[in-house]
Amino acid sequence: MTLSLGKRSLCLFVYLLVLDGVAIFFFTRGFLLTRTELSVFSECSDVSNCPSCFDRSLKCHTEDQQAEDLAANRPTSGLLIDSHCTHGLDEGAKNVAAGTSKQVNDFNEGCWTLPAIKKAVILIIDALRFDFVAHSRNFNGEPKPWMDKLSILQRLVEEQNSTARIFKFIADPPTTTLQRLKGITTGGLPTFIDIGHSFGAPAIAEDNLISQLQRTGKRVVMMGDDTWMQLFPTQFSMAYPFPSYNVKDLHTVDDGVIRELFPALHRNDWDVLIGHFLGVDHVGHIFGVESPLMVEKLKQYNDVIENVATLLKNMSEPGGLLEDTLLIVMGDHGQTLNGDHGGGTPEEVETALFALSTHHNSRSSLPESLKSCEVEDPVIGCISSIPQLDFSASMSSFLGVPFPYGSVGQVNAELFDLVARDAVSSTTHVEDDTVWSKASLTLMEHYKEVLCINSWQVKRYFEAYSAVAISGFPPQDLARLTDLYSTAQNINTTERDLFCSWASSTDESSRKATRQRILDEVQKQVEAFREYLKAAAALARSQWTQFGIEWMVVGLSFLIASVVIRAAALRRLSHSGKQRWEAGLFPTKPLLINSIGASYPIIMLVVLHPLLTRTPLQPVVTYIRDNLSIVVVCVTVGASVMAYLTSSPRSFSEKKFRTLANEQKSDHRKWSWDMEVDFRSIAATVFVILHGFSLFSNSYIVAEESVINYLMASSSIVYLRYSIKARSKIVQALCFMVLVWVLPRVQTLALFKGMKAVDSSGPLYSTLASRNLLLQVILTCTTVVLPLLVVTWILRCRLGRSHYCAGRLWKTVRSGVSISYFLIGVYWIIMDLTNTEFITMDDDMMKIVRLYIPRIIYMTSVVVVLATITAVIFSWARPGVEVASSAKLLIETGASVAAGSSGTILLLMGRRGPLISMLVILEVWCFLELQAITTTSGSTDLSDAEDERKRVDKIVQSFGATADWSMVALQLFFSTGHSCAFDGLHFSAAFIGFDDFGFYQQGILLAVETFGASHLLPVFGLPVIILLGQNLLRSRGRDDERMVITEVTKGYLWFGTLRAIIAVITTASVCIQRRHLMVWGIFAPKFVFDALGFLVLDVLVILATAIFLIFRRPKQHEA
Amino acid sequence: MEGAKVETRKREFSGKDAGSVRKQIADAHTQEMVHRSKPCAGKVGIVQALCGTGVFLGLWFVPAMMGYNLIDQPVETLRICFALSFPVLLISYSTLRLQPEICPMWWAAFRGLLSLPVGIVAASFVGTVFGAPISYESAVKTFHWAALISALTVVPVAVVVGGSWSTWHRLFARTEPDGPLELALCLSAHCAAIGSWVGAWPMPLDWERRWQEWPVCCTYGTVGGYLLSVIFSIAWYSANRGASSEGEKKKVN
Known part of the structure; x- marks a missing residue:
């Protein structure tokens, strides 16, 4: 050589x-x-395996006419009884269900939960900063030019009898569109490697909201950013994708969405409509948030949203085309003032979610303890925050489709309250406390049931994941979660008795007191479920950055x-002033011999694998065979490193080394560093x-x-x-x-x-x-x-x-x-x-x-x-x-x-x-x-x-x-x-x-x-x-x-x-x-x-x- | 300037391969020796202790008495510190001036005063190159910090040595101080500069503390380095009081 x-x-x-x-x-x-993607999909019938989330509900109602009275309210409020879980109900309850079935049928039959809405319009504004939506009074300092430009959202929230709310929507980094869409639809946490696929996104292999909608026969129409098409190539019933990569192009996507949006709203060929605007993102990338173009873009959206909201109001009368439709305007992530995003700073992570329900009930029946306050707005009160993780579960429950298999989010209480709040009490317009309290109880009952399914689904996923994944969850954490789950499950043993006593009593004041006790019980259980779901999400978050x-x-x-x-x-x-030392720079022979020599036994081991069965070596051999290429690479490279480092001049030629050393005696220092x-x-x-x-x-x-x-x-x-x-x-x-x-x-x-x-x-x-x-x-x-x-x-x-x-x-x-x-x-x-x-x-x-x-x-x-x-x-x-x-x-x-x-x-x-x-x-x-x-x-x-x-x-x-x-x-x-x-x-x-x-x-x-x-x-x-x-x-x-x-x-x-x-x-x-x-x-x-x-x-x-x-x-x- | 003084150990390394340079230096050195009367180590130690106390009081005690502290009112505090330590440095070092028979004390103090603006400009420039912010408010802070650091580094040397370029060169470029006085000057200047350099390290950390702002931690570093050098040299003098004078004689021979 x-x-x-x-x-x-x-x-x-x-x-x-x-x-x-x-x-x-x-x-x-x-x-x-790090995260193993499970390609299992939730099925409608899965819920028959669910524990008794529903059937024990109220077995004693038939005993009293009053009970029926109450029960009659329950299904109309939105969601109650899953068809697969009703077999436990007795005859009377079935009658009740039959009595309300007319209303229920209007909503198409729910799968896991009964749907609260028929249709949803989801408008996504890419890179929507939270301060685009929230009022400028919530921020310190002078109002910036880009604030308060989406004024229609604020107006809708502030107006009397408003059925709209603004939330802070918290994304998980990396805050890039593709990652976020994945997170929003699957309810899972992103794997970082996907960012590498940003240029050529593969379709989502996991269970997700869009696939669930498609599987349950809902028609999803998408218009806007073509990233959706890469993620969901076949799921949409109709799609109008527009190219998203050219960041200099500020208008193609938006104009396309606006052109297709309004005709689609007048058609009846969809159940969920997704419009994804990209203009704000592109303006941010090219010009920054402070540019006047940003204001222009926001004003444009303001008009669009205003038109959509008006249309919604006009067409949402009973029997109308957009009856029971939920309008959601949200961002997938925020952006910095320079228009950058991808990281985890508050500016990039905080975006906004606006929800407008067409139910005509403006009064929240949610107990105070379930409300949270992120920003205290002087006019509209609290603005609470929703993790993006929760979006998929929440939407699934509203639309009555199975929760995505791998979702770890929980159905958000305040969003649930807004969407599923009792329609009955609104129509009666009684501000009577009794009615309200009744409505509150009803809502809480529903929420409890939804959370029950939700917890069951999360638990199922965790168990399946631990069984399949190489590195599952630590057993002690899983045990802790299971404890939380069973605590939540067993909490309401007294609820039914209370209900029966309430149903049998006639005294108004004692009924009221009992009702309050029932409410407390339900609330306790809801909180237990929420605690479980929170702990589960926290565990998932900490583990799915599970490293090998x-x-x-x-x-x-x-x-x-x-x-x-x-x-x-x-x-x-x-030392290479002397020619023979050069070989040490790249000792070809030892390197080749060692690296090939080291991988040889491994290959032999695998070839001889059948002979080694039932020997102590077998598990090792099996492991090697399963990861052959990696093990071989690993061993080869390791051996070559060893060979390189051990091949000293001595090993090339001992004799030459000696003579050289003698020659160099006079200049001894050359031999050391x-x-x-x-x-x-x-x-x-x-x-x-x-x-x-x-x-x-x-x-x-x-x-x-x-x-x-x-x-x-x-x-x-x-x-x-x-x-x-x-x-x-x-x-x-x-x-x-x-x-x-x-x-x-x-x-x-x-x-x-x-x-x-x-x-x-x-x-x-x-x-x-x-x-x-x-x-x-x-x-x-x-x-x-x-x-x-x-x-x-x-x-x-x-x-x-x-x-x-x-x-x-x-x-x-x-x-x-x-x-x-x-x-x-x-x-x-x-x-x-x-x-x-x-x-x-x-x-x-x-x-x-x-x-x-x-x-x-x-x-x-x-x-x-x-x-x-x-x-x-x-x-x-x-x-x-x-x-x-x-x-x-x-x-x-x-x-x-x-x-x-x-x-x-x-x-x-x-x-x-x-x-x-x-x-x-x-x-x-x-x-x-x-x-x-x-x-x-x-x-x-x-x-x-x-x-x-x-x-x-x-x-x-x-x-x-x-x-x-x-x-x-x-x-x-x-x-x-x-x-x-x-x-x-x-x-x-x-x-x-x-x-x-x-x-x-x-x-x-x-x-x-x-x-x-x-x-x-x-x-x-x-x-x-x-x-x-x-x-x-x-x-x-x-x-x-x-x-x-x-x-x-x-x-x-x-x-x-x-x-x-x-x-x-x-x-x-x-x-x-x-x-x-x-x-x-x-x-x-x-x-x-x-x-x-x-x-x-x-x-x-x-x-x-x-x-x-x-x-x-x-x-x-x-x- | 700061980095130029980074390596006080320089002489350890330059010594080996620069035999001839060393010889030249030694020649120049002996020539200088002839007409120079050296102040004794004890006097240097006293002056150093005095200056160190002045700086220490100026940065902590006096501002505290007046209701200031460095973190909240950096400009005022730096001003007080400078106002207190500068005269002390000027006067005390001028008692150590070289060739006192030619150069009266007022002249030594005057050249110290003259060197101050030059030092401030140089230190501000260096501070800016190292990344000091350049807004107006920060520039004021930079100016005050520069005044303090040049009072600690440039002024004593100017007072003692004056305009002798060869001595400046020897002290700051070659770091070959000669005798206790030059060692003290060289050491304290280098330590103050290195202290300032090190003081900037915590600035990028996201602890959001007020003391991380420019020039608070750099000032702490400067003064800390200076005080360390004072303590070190005093300790060193008291330890080798006898040995050092013998060594001096040997060196000359």
């Missing part, structure tokens, strides 16, 4: 990528996919192994450690941008100290300091926030752009054109003139880059001028500008990068290339790839791109200048050649520069407006140059936008930093090429090590904090970003190494 050093390092990087990939896959498997600890541990240890391997490789590389470190390395280590530790706390993760800026400032101080010490380049050091401060602040300028709104054509330009035309033009020139000119000038003149980049390749690259920069300038100028109506263009022209200029820029980037690669392959292999120029060629290649791809990245960064890139180039220039000081200031007494030789052997040599470079890359990530959260993704950037959504093209653009500036450019720039910084160009020794390769490989290894350490820390912190409140809001997104970024980095390093190190002709062949 005689691989050249370059090929060996490439192999090493590929191996590390595989290792990291496996590690992250294992960890993710344990961390993100074993997987996480395996993944984490592989990640740690990857760090260790990098360190080992670095150590081996630092060369700890001759400089101050900068120590400082860099401190900064890395600080950054690492900060990732254990959610506050620091949120403030990571400030942390990075702080550490960058610290390292700029270190450089300042160096430059003062060396008495040179103080200006550069000060510039670096200023740039470190300026760079992250560019993107926060109000300038770009305003501009962000302008880049989409729409009615907004009238408010924003018309503020001052001249100002706009000046802004465009100074923020886009000027920086572009500077950057081009630097690339064309400064870099071109310097002797590093003078080849033909660079000339080609230069012209390509100039063209794409010119086009970027043209693109933004035209966008600005048309938006300000300074020039008008017809649509075709606009389309060309909007679509084709970006595409040309993308193409140019691709061509330049490809050209560089081809040039590298062909020209470097040509004989006659000067040997000493290999470092030069490397620098040229790195600069070419970086410059070539910069066009695309610049465009995707948006309007602030040019300015930021100018600042970045300045910063990098300062950084480079400062590298020279720190490396030369150390040892001045050694001769040049000796100095170089000594330096190459040092393990920490490139560490300081690489650590600071890694920090620069991190700062770049944050200063281009990214953050480690899903709302930090710039979806709008993916639509530059494209109008329509395509999974691959938009995915690629989004990936380039996210990782381009912070991963691609730094990786390709790293050799430049290392080689220029160490002045390796000066040396012309015979080992020049080897030295260059060694240095670059070391640089990449250090870079990878640093990022691997960060990835390990993030992973470990996510693992440790897995029960943290913020785990889904903060830690998990951070983990996903870091893990993805780490893998992207690995891939890019492989690409870069391949380009730099492989495609060159070995030196020996030239001679």
Whole structure:
């Protein structure tokens, strides 16, 4: 196995990528996919297995005519007796049931519960903030422009005899539409992994409200967001989906919904109508909540809701088309003021639910103890909150369909009160206390029964889940729940006796007292049920972030192994001045032998499985056979790690090692870690450690941008100290300091926030752009054109003139880059001028500008990068290339790839791109200048050649520069407006140059936008930093090429090590904090970003190494 | 500036590979020695103790007597602390000035006064680079914090050393103090700066405490670091009173 050093390092990087990939896959498997989805559906007939929730109700009514009187009220109030559970009723009760059957039949026959409503209109407003709905008086400070715009909702609630209520609706993070729709319909908790499917959502496999409606023969009509179609491809009787991915499109979905909504309301071909508006979400994403467009959108919805409510009122008379219809207006999640959502902050989690019942009873008959108060409104009283978990169960009970099998929510008391409150007492209009008390009793009886079914259903699900799932609920928790359940079941033993005594008594006052006692009893039981359901939901919430600890541990240890391997490789590389040591960088033979050798016995074990039955090994073998691929991967990778770490130079050749050791006796220190470190390395280590530790706390993760800026400032101080010490380049050091401060602040300028709104054509330009035309033009020139000119000038003149980049390749690259920069300038100028109506263009022209200029820029980037690669392959292999120029060629290649791809990245960064890139180039220039000081200031007494030789052997040599470079890359990530959260993704950037959504093209653009500036450019720039910084160009020794390769490989290894350490820390912190409140809001997104970024980095390093190190002709062949 | 002083241990590492540099330094060093009369360690210790007490009283006791505290009225408290400690520092350190025969005491105090605005500008700049907010209210706070930290770091050196660039360079860029006085100056300046740097760490935590705001915890860090250095150097002097003077002689030889 005689691989050249370059090929060996490439192999090493590929191996590390595989290792990291496996590690992250294992960890993710344990961390993100935790809930077993049961594909069992609730059936109508299931309820026959239910315990005696109903039949014991009131056996003695026939004994008294009065009882019948009461009983007659009961079914009309909405829901009572499930048809499958009535067999326990005696003859008299059946008569009663028959007497009221006329009314009952109107509601279609209920399945588990009798329906309280016939139809439901559910209007979902995406990203509905709670303060859009609640009155501004409930919030501190001045009323904001977006408040009180849905005034119809407030009016409906405030008016006399109102049958409407507003609730605070609490979502579970992650607050993305798909996750929320799943949560709302299944009544379960989301699994985090689904967020990965956001671009291509699979259909819901679990039982859910929509499927239940379909199975019980209800017709569901959907209009709006096409996410519904992905979740429920076949369940709707009719659907009008509209595309949801193009966030710039504010109106298509809403206009479509409004167009279809009103005709549908007049038709009788549906039972549940779902309208999903997306406009508010899109306005938020593109313009932010504070934009005037938001107000416009809310006003539009206000009109729609007003019309729907009027229609409902007019058509809800008995026999009307919309009789017994419930109108619900709700949000799926909230949004921050910037229009972001996905996390778990109150702004994102709190949304609103508005319910309007067409029953004409405005008086609540709910006992005070069941009411809760979230917000105390001076006019409408309490606004209570409903978890989204409860929605599915509540709607199922109102519509009389079986509760979804996996729902863990409870039927909400206040919503139940609103929807199912006694219709009889309203028609009599008696404000008599007796009647009310009767109504209250009736309602509570119903609620108790519904909760009884609800609890039974939740209990059934928990039992089934524990039986099926690999990691079920802890037995002691389950036992506690069962206790709660049986307590609730057994509580009302006295109720029936009380009822009988009430029914038999004739004395009004004693009847009243008895009734009160019955009410108390019922209430006690209701509270017991609620307690059970609450405990169950809490248990589910805590357990369904149930982690596969074993997987996480395996993944984490592989990640740690990857760090260790990098360190080992670095150590081996630092001795690689001698050729025979290179083998240690990637010991091919031991790795292959060990990894194949380790997996062999396992496969043999499985093959021989039949022979091993009834031996003690059998369970192990069965387990292995069931998870064969994973076990094999695990063992192979583990064995390879062991092989790598144990393959010391000694094992390659003991003899050679000895002789080498004798040779090196004079310079004994080379055999140990060369700890001759400089101050900068120590400082860099401190900064890395600080950054690492900060990732254990959610506050620091949120403030990571400030942390990075702080550490960058610290390292700029270190450089300042160096430059003062060396008495040179103080200006550069000060510039670096200023740039470190300026760079992250560019993107926060109000300038770009305003501009962000302008880049989409729409009615907004009238408010924003018309503020001052001249100002706009000046802004465009100074923020886009000027920086572009500077950057081009630097690339064309400064870099071109310097002797590093003078080849033909660079000339080609230069012209390509100039063209794409010119086009970027043209693109933004035209966008600005048309938006300000300074020039008008017809649509075709606009389309060309909007679509084709970006595409040309993308193409140019691709061509330049490809050209560089081809040039590298062909020209470097040509004989006659000067040997000493290999470092030069490397620098040229790195600069070419970086410059070539910069066009695309610049465009995707948006309007602030040019300015930021100018600042970045300045910063990098300062950084480079400062590298020279720190490396030369150390040892001045050694001769040049000796100095170089000594330096190459040092393990920490490139560490300081690489650590600071890694920090620069991190700062770049944050200063281009990214953050480690899903709302930090710039979806709008993916639509530059494209109008329509395509999974691959938009995915690629989004990936380039996210990782381009912070991963691609730094990786390709790293050799430049290392080689220029160490002045390796000066040396012309015979080992020049080897030295260059060694240095670059070391640089990449250090870079990878640093990022691997960060990835390990993030992973470990996510693992440790897995029960943290913020785990889904903060830690998990951070983990996903870091893990993805780490893998992207690995891939890019492989690409870069391949380009730099492989495609060159070995030196020996030239001679 | 802060970070420049981060590493007082620097000399441990620079010593190894910079033999020639060290030699040059030693040469320059002996030249300086010739016309410099050094104040004794005991006097330095007394001055340091005096300054430390001044700062301590200025930050805690006097504001408390006047009904202020740092958390609720950072600007007022910082002002009181500065007003109390600055004259103490100015006067007490001017008794330690180098070359007292050439330089009268008022001149030493005057150059300390002159250095203050420069220090404030530099410290404000550095504080801003490290992420101090830049709204008007915060800028006022930054200004007061900068006044305090430059009174603790720059002013004593300016009073004692004056405009000797080589000594400044030696103290702050190379961290090679010479003798108890320079060690005290160097140590207290570095400790105050590092204390301030460390003091910023709790700021991002979501504990929602008032003391996490800028510049409260940084001020605590600054003063804490300064007091630590004072205590440390006094302890160190009293421990090696005899040994240090012998060492000095050896070093010169």
